[in-house]
Amino acid sequence: MNNETDVLRVGHAVLLRELRPTDLTPLVHIWSDPDVMRNVYEQAWTPQECADMLARARREAAERPRRVYRMGIVRRQDDTLVGTITVELERYSGAYVRAAAIAPSARRQRLGLEAFHLVSCLVFEDLGLHRLWCACLTDNLPAQKGVLRYGARREGTIREFVNLDGTWRDAEIFGLLDHEWRTRQDEDAGLLATPA
Numbered sequence: 767m768n769n770e771t772d773v774l775r776v777g778h779a780v781l782l783r784e785l786r787p788t789d790l791t792p793l794v795h796i797w798s799d800p801d802v803m804r805n806v807y808e809q810a811w812t813p814q815e816c817a818d819m820l821a822r823a824r825r826e827a828a829e830r831p832r833r834v835y836r837m838g839i840v841r842r843q844d845d846t847l848v849g850t851i852t853v854e855l856e857r858y859s860g861a862y863v864r865a866a867a868i869a870p871s872a873r874r875q876r877l878g879l880e881a882f883h884l885v886s887c888l889v890f891e892d893l894g895l896h897r898l899w900c901a902c903l904t905d906n907l908p909a910q911k912g913v914l915r916y917g918a919r920r921e922g923t924i925r926e927f928v929n930l931d932g933t934w935r936d937a938e939i940f941g942l943l944d945h946e947w948r949t950r951q952d953e954d955a956g957l958l959a960t961p962a
């Protein structure tokens with residue numbers, strides 16, 4: 767993979783691309799942050815665990831058929847990796863969007879919202895799937911507000927979805943269907959981050 771072919775989707779302020787070996791330093795910054803990782807149902811990772819996950823992401827990107835897209839969210843203005851997001855393809859034409867994370871220093875600029883939009887383009891247009899869903903811890907209200915803001919619907923609660931530090935935690939499920947997404951495209955344009 768070279769740098770020109772590893773970009774999956776380009777937005778106004780951010781793009782989605784494959785993770786590169788040179789991303790390790792910013793990835794450690796994001797994936798070793800306990801607050802970020804708690805909300806993506808993980809413990810903070812060590813630099814070695816981050817390196818292992820980066821290697822795994824690159825193996826997954828080369829698999830055919832491909833099942834997992836573990837991507838970097840890159841701010842176009844300064845070519846900085848500001849976040850990560852993962853799409854796992856499932857049966858029945860569905861995709862599970864997970865582990866969305868924006869570095870604390872880059873939050874509240876609608877970069878997360880635009881990344882979710884780009885993931886939706888990838889899932890519905892590029893991959894031709896019918897449905898995407900994601901799960902947010904029940905107490906993660908910022909993330910829930912974000913997915914609702916983008917037009918996903920709350921579909922229910924998964925009881926005791928994940929065990930964090932010895933406690934089982936519930937999660938709220940949100941879903942978006944391709945035809946719902948297509949009817950929202952004009953509305954979405956006004957929601958996204960300001961062009962770089």
Ligand SMILES: CC(C)(COP(=O)(O)OP(=O)(O)OC[C@H]1O[C@@H](n2cnc3c(N)ncnc32)[C@H](O)[C@@H]1OP(=O)(O)O)[C@@H](O)C(=O)NCCC(=O)NCCS
Nearest residue numbers: 805866867868873874875876877878879902908909911912
């Ligand atoms: C959730 C997360 C990805 C949002 O990223 P972000 O780039 O800061 O979010 P955006 O600026 O795109 O915000 C989009 C919408 O989400 C909501 N939102 C985001 N952060 C919020 C916060 N701290 N408080 C309240 N609402 C918030 C708002 O509705 C916002 O829309 P607005 O700008 O019109 O108010 C980021 O906070 C994060 O990485 N959190 C830790 C990991 C995590 O929770 N991942 C989600 C797992 S389901």
